[in-house]
Amino acid sequence: METLLVIDNYDSFTFNLVQMFMRYDLAIEVRRSDRISLDDVAALDPQYILISPGPRDPAHAGISRELIRAFCDRVPILGVCLGMQCMNEVFGGATVRAPVPRHGKTSQIIHDGAGVFKGVPSPFTAARYHSLMVRTAGNTLVETARSDDGVIMGLSHPEFPLHGVQFHPESFLTKHGRRIIENFLKLGSFHGPFTHG
Template identity: 30%
Template sequence: MEKLRILVINNYGQTCHLIHRALRDLGMDVKLVPNTIQVEEVLKMEPDGLVFSGGPTMERTGNGMNLVKMDLPILGICLGHQLMALAYGGETRTGKYGGFARVDVEVIDEDDILRGMAPTTKVWASHQDEVSKLPPGFKLLARSSICEIEAMRHASKPLYGVQWHPEVSHTEKGIDLLKNFLEVCSRA
């Protein structure tokens, strides 16, 4: 795979540096940037894709609502997934199960991002908050017994969100998910 430039948008999640490292270990040109960065600054860096990290709270997503609407391939992880849902007209809520735990996820549509993961996969996720309603134009990719929207994607744009953390070793096939996203970036 060609070397791509990927920006990791830091939402102050505890695994943000693991996302950076996982992408770097896959041979990518990766830069960790604050979520307060402006769209113009991102465009000057000419990234091939953006990854929005998890984080503690929607109030600390900085300029995320503008950044997540950029015309680039985007992967939202945990809080990044929720941010994408809100930015495009979906809804979020406090989950019934807070804290990190192993979750069995049912893959409904492998699509580009979940290719090779059906019919189920075990992931590491926090459900302190979660997407409760898909945004218009998005489709459901995965669900679990505790969360109906574990993964989603836009029907025509390269926008993907997952509730779980593919960057941690506790997630089965997490690196495969990141590789699948990089393939999307290489085709965009």
């Protein structure tokens, strides 16, 4: 059985994300971002890693950035909200305060149809809960999605199985969230069953 390691950045949405993944035949390990080491991660030998949202900024996300740096070339990693901001900073990008905070608001998301967005209509409706945002994509990262107000909503790496989304796929306000999660799982060795083929 494949293992999903969830790095929890002390966010109330973390276990909603975990519930989404509980639909699949995975062993799920949840660890607080400041209570796990790289050696612990290596010992768990996860086949997938999820970096959760969080109430603070990437500098206060525990091991998140260090873990992305150490494992992104060999383990599929999905960063959600703060998790995507951490991913971007690892590759030299900057996190800034959003002009307008978005908490429980929906936007239309326009995307490239690849990676975690494969088979997802463009645009689609997604829920946003953030006061910070990615200013520009970090070195070598590819911008994969933007909101209808121009904020970067998705990033990926062209060579590594590394994807990030600024919106919340687990929210009931987000359409096609389950397909996005399944597309992430398809990056690795998990073979289903899947809801969306």
